[in-house]
Amino acid sequence: MHYPLEPTPGQVGSMMAAAEEFVADFLAGEQAGGRAWMHAGMPRPTGLADPPAETPGELDHLLGVVRSAVARADDTTSPRCFAYFPGGGLVSAAVAELLARVTNRYTGSGAMAEDLVAMEHGVIRWLAAEFGLPTEATGLTTTGSSTGTLSAVVAARHRVLGGPGRLGTLYVTEHTHHSVAKAARLAGFPTELVRTVPVDRQLRMDARAVAELVAADHAAGRRPFLLVGTAGTTNTGTVDPLAELAATARRWGLWFHVDAAYGGGFQLTERGRRRLTGIEAADSIVLDLHKSLFLPYTTGVLLVRDPLALRDSHAADAEYLQDLELDESLPNYADLGVELSREYRGLRVWLPLHLHGVAAFRAALDEKLDLSEALHEGLSAIPGVETTRPDLTVHTFRVAGGEDANRRLLAAVNGSGRARITSTRIGGRTTLRMCVLNHRTREQHVAEAVAAVRDAVPDALRAATRAAA
Ligand SMILES: *Cc1c(COP(=O)(O)O)cnc(C)c1O
Numbered sequence: 001m002h003y004p005l006e007p008t009p010g011q012v013g014s015m016m017a018a019a020e021e022f023v024a025d026f027l028a029g030e031q032a033g034g035r036a037w038m039h040a041g042m043p044r045p046t047g048l049a050d051p052p053a054e055t056p057g058e059l060d061h062l063l064g065v066v067r068s069a070v071a072r073a074d075d076t077t078s079p080r081c082f083a084y085f086p087g088g089g090l091v092s093a094a095v096a097e098l099l100a101r102v103t104n105r106y107t108g109s110g111a112m113a114e115d116l117v118a119m120e121h122g123v124i125r126w127l128a129a130e131f132g133l134p135t136e137a138t139g140l141t142t143t144g145s146s147t148g149t150l151s152a153v154v155a156a157r158h159r160v161l162g163g164p165g166r167l168g169t170l171y172v173t174e175h176t177h178h179s180v181a182k183a184a185r186l187a188g189f190p191t192e193l194v195r196t197v198p199v200d201r202q203l204r205m206d207a208r209a210v211a212e213l214v215a216a217d218h219a220a221g222r223r224p225f226l227l228v229g230t231a232g233t234t235n236t237g238t239v240d241p242l243a244e245l246a247a248t249a250r251r252w253g254l255w256f257h258v259d260a261a262y263g264g265g266f267q268l269t270e271r272g273r274r275r276l277t278g279i280e281a282a283d284s285i286v287l288d289l290h291k292s293l294f295l296p297y298t299t300g301v302l303l304v305r306d307p308l309a310l311r312d313s314h315a316a317d318a319e320y321l322q323d324l325e326l327d328e329s330l331p332n333y334a335d336l337g338v339e340l341s342r343e344y345r346g347l348r349v350w351l352p353l354h355l356h357g358v359a360a361f362r363a364a365l366d367e368k369l370d371l372s373e374a375l376h377e378g379l380s381a382i383p384g385v386e387t388t389r390p391d392l393t394v395h396t397f398r399v400a401g402g403e404d405a406n407r408r409l410l411a412a413v414n415g416s417g418r419a420r421i422t423s424t425r426i427g428g429r430t431t432l433r434m435c436v437l438n439h440r441t442r443e444q445h446v447a448e449a450v451a452a453v454r455d456a457v458p459d460a461l462r463a464a465t466r467a468a469a
Contacts, residue, residue, distance in 0.1 A: 004056070014059070015059065018059055018060065018063055019063075022063055022066075022067065023091070023094075025067075026067075026070070027091065030075075030077050030078055030079070030440060031079075031440065033078065033079060033080060033445075034075050034077065034078025034079060034080060034081070034440075042072060044072070045065070045068060048065070048069070074420075075420065076089075077089050077438065077440070078420065078438070078440070079438055079440035079441045079442060079445045080418065080419050080420055080441075080445050080448070080449065081420045081438055081441075082419055082420060082421050082434035082435055082436065082441075082449060083420045083421055083422045083434075083435075084422060084435070085234075085262055085288075085291045085435055085437055086435060086436075086437045086438040086441070087290050087291070087294075087296065087297055087437075087438070088294040088437075088438045088439040088440055089294070089295070089296040089297075090294050090295060090296070090352050090439070092351055092352040092355050092356065093295045093296050093299075093348040093349075093351065093352050094296065094348075095351065096347040096348040096350070096351035096352065097296070097347070097348050099347065099351075100343065100344040100345075100347040100348065101343075105344060106341075106342075107120065107333060107342060107344045107346065108332065108333050108334035108339070108340055108341065108342050109332045109333070109334060110329075110330030110331055110332050110333075111330075111332075113344075114330060116344060116346065116347070117330050117331065117333070117346075118330060119346055119347070119350045120140070120141060120333075120344075120345075120346025120347075120349070120350065121330060121331055122350070123141075123346060123349050123350050123353065124138065124139045124140065124141070124301065124303070125137075126353075127139075127287075127301060127303060128303050130267055130268060131264075131267055131279055131280060131282070131285055131303060132279070132280030133280065133282075133285075133303060133305055134305065136307060137303060137304060137305050137306075137307070138303075138304055138307035138310060138311075138331060138336065139301060139302045139303040139304055139310075139336070140301070140302060140331065140333045140336050140337050141289075141299065141300065141301055141345040141346055141349060142286075142300040142301065142302050142337060142338075142345075143298045143300060143339075144261070144288055144290070144297075144298050144299075144300035145177070145179060145259060145261035145286040145287070145288050145300050146179040146182065146183070147300065147302075147337070147338050147339075148286035148300050148301065148302035149179050149180055149183045149257070149259065149286050150183040150186055150187065150338065151302055151310065151313075151314065151336075151337055151338060152183075152255075152257045152283075152284040152286065152302060152304070153170075153180075153183045153184055153187045153189075153226065153257075154187055154313045154314070155255075155283075155284060155304060155306075155309040155310045155313045155314075156225055156226045156255035156257065156283065156284070156309075157187065157225065157226075157313070158309055158312055158313035159255060159283075159306065159309040159313075160223075160225040160226070160253065160254065160255050161223060161225050163313070164188070165188070166223075167188075167189060167190075167193060167223070168189075168193065168222070168223035168224060168225035168226070169193045169194075169195050169217050169222050169223065169224045169225065170184055170189065170193065170194055170195065170224075170225065170226035170227070170228065171195045171197050171210055171213065171214065171224070171226070171227045171228060171254075172194060172195070172196060172197065172228050173196060173197050173198070173199050173203075173205045173230075173240070174196055174199065175199060175203055175230065175233040175234075175235055175236065175238065176228055176230055176233070176259065177230070177233070177234050177259055177261065179259075179261075180194075180228050180259065181194050193222075195213055195217070197209050197210045197213055202238060202388075203233070203236055203238045203426075204238055204239070204240050204241055205229060205230075205240040205241065205245060207241045207244035207245060207248065210227065210245065210248055211248045211251075214227070214248060214252050214254065215252075218252065224252055224254055225254055225255060226254060226255045226257060227245055227248065227249040227254045227255070227256050227257070228257045228258075228259060229241075229242045229245040229246075229256065229257070229258050229259070229278075229282075230258070230259045230260075230263075231258050231259065231260035231262075231263040231264060231276050231279055232260065232261075232262040232263025232264075232266075232391065232392050232394070233262075233394075234261075234262060235394075235396075235424050235426065235433070236390075236394055236396050236424075236426065236433075237262065237263070237390050237391055237392045237393060237394025237395075237435070238391055239263060239275055239276060239391045239392070241278070242258060242276065242277065242278030242279050242281070242282075243277055243278030243281070244278070245278065246278050246281035246282070247281075249281075249283075250281070255283045255284070256281060256282050256283050256284075257282065257283060257284045257285075257286075258279050258282040258284070258285045258286075259286055260276070260279065260285050260286060260287045261286055261287060261288040261291060261300070262288065262291045262292060262392075262394075263275075263276065263287075263292065263391075263392050264276075264285065264286075264287025264288070264291075264292060264301075265287065265289070265291065265292025265293045265361075265365055266292055266365055266369070266392055267279065268358070268361055268362045268365055269362055269365045269366045269369060270366075271366070271369050272365065272369070272392070275391055275392065282303075282305065283304070283305045283306065283309075284302065284303065284304045284305065285302075285303045286300060286301070286302050286303075287300065287301050287303075288300045288301075289301060289349060291437060292365065292437060293349075293361065294361075294364065294438075294439040295348060295349065295352065296348065298345075299345055299348060299349060301349075302337070310336050311335050311336060314335055314336055314337060314338075315332075315335035316334075316335070364439050367442075368393050368436050368437060368441070369392070369393065371393075371436045371441060371442075371443065371446050372390055372392065372393040372395070372436045374443065374446050374447075375395055375434065375436060375446050375449070375450065376389060376390060376395060378446065378447070378449075378450030378453075378454075379395060379397050379450060379453065382450070382453060382454045382457055383457070384399050384400065384401075384457050384458075384461060385397050385398075385399055385453070385457060386398055386399070386400065393435055393436040393437055394433065394434075394435045395433065395434045395435070395436075396424070396426060396431045396432065396433050397431070397432050397434075397453075398429065398430070398431045398432060399457055399460060399461060400461075401460070401461045401464045401465065402464060402468070403429070403430050404463075404464040404467055404468070405460045405461050405463075405464035405465075406423065406429075406430045406431070406432060406460075407423075407430060408456075408459070408460040408463050408464060409432060409453070409456050409457060409460035410422075410423050410430075410432055412456035412459060412460055413432075413449075413452045413453055413456050416452045416455070416456065418448045418449065418451070418452035419434075419445075419448065419449035419452045419453075421433065421434045421449070434449065
């Protein structure tokens, strides 16, 4: 009798054909502008959360359920999406993912999949070189910057403070991503050891203030151990003065960690590299390839200058792994990060880079910087709109007229279906936010987004004035 969990070649063929049709349809919709977020108002189909039946389902029916559920979800892959960090999700990465999942090799140990680990390692080494780190620098792909940052905090504690249980102070700003404070808490650092350094008028960490704070903590007998700079904050895309922070970290013997979750990819461009100057002095860097390298979600990278600091703070021995012959030239990823079981994320980085070539990525990122300039010019030219020049591709803007006017503007732009944007709070005030980061976003989408804002501003201001009267 045929064993149902192992499909026949014919069944594989029809599954692949159905999936291919799904993908082709989906891509055609997104390339045509994507409007899936407009379906968010449609009622949820019934039965979605029913328990699975004992009997087999119909693939076509099931894919139909997926199709509708995707259409009702926020359209993160649309070229009109400027919300949060838009994630394009390259198709070549998805193909790599299919292969990685079907073959399901274990890459936590260099000994169990030498070549696959060598391929991931090659990508990591290449990235480390792009960031100007020394050749012995190491790292691994992670689920994202949250887990990468946790490992960086632990490596920093190991190197500077001497290991678990030791306490010291670390330095962030109010615009540092909350994953840093979370990592510190998970690693056992009480909240009061996380020092919030003031920012300057451009919302960058104040380099003088951090130097003074570190000196004062030192003088008070505390143990400063970690300085965190951000290469592109989540809220405003601001780049901290990395070179100055690196110098302060070096002077006081602190570990210098750079959160390049969002901004890191721009290191592949001339302009980005200039803006991230100083990142080459980092002891550790996290970047999310699912942000500025267009890959699907949970493709993060942690890079560490000193491989021993990472390994010695993460390696664990297990008796049942004793048969593994360790090849010292290949990393054991299980010894460098949080995960023991791990997906082979390396392939969804390796295949797109080798298939498209690095120049394609540099050009796409350069294009995003150009589009970002165009968006800035467009927004600045709208009467009543206040905006600031972005460091990378995150834009914040507001209209005079208070909270109400800005909320109305947000709702009107999103209601137009021409662009999907979000808001944040800066200095306690609702501020609209747009980020150009989808590989599909082109000139016409930026132009239409600007037009959507321009068309919505007068009404938002009028309505807010009427409501206030
Ligand atoms: C997105 C982001 C993070 C968190 O990364 P995850 O991959 O979601 O864990 C950290 N820092 C910054 C600056 C980010 O933009």
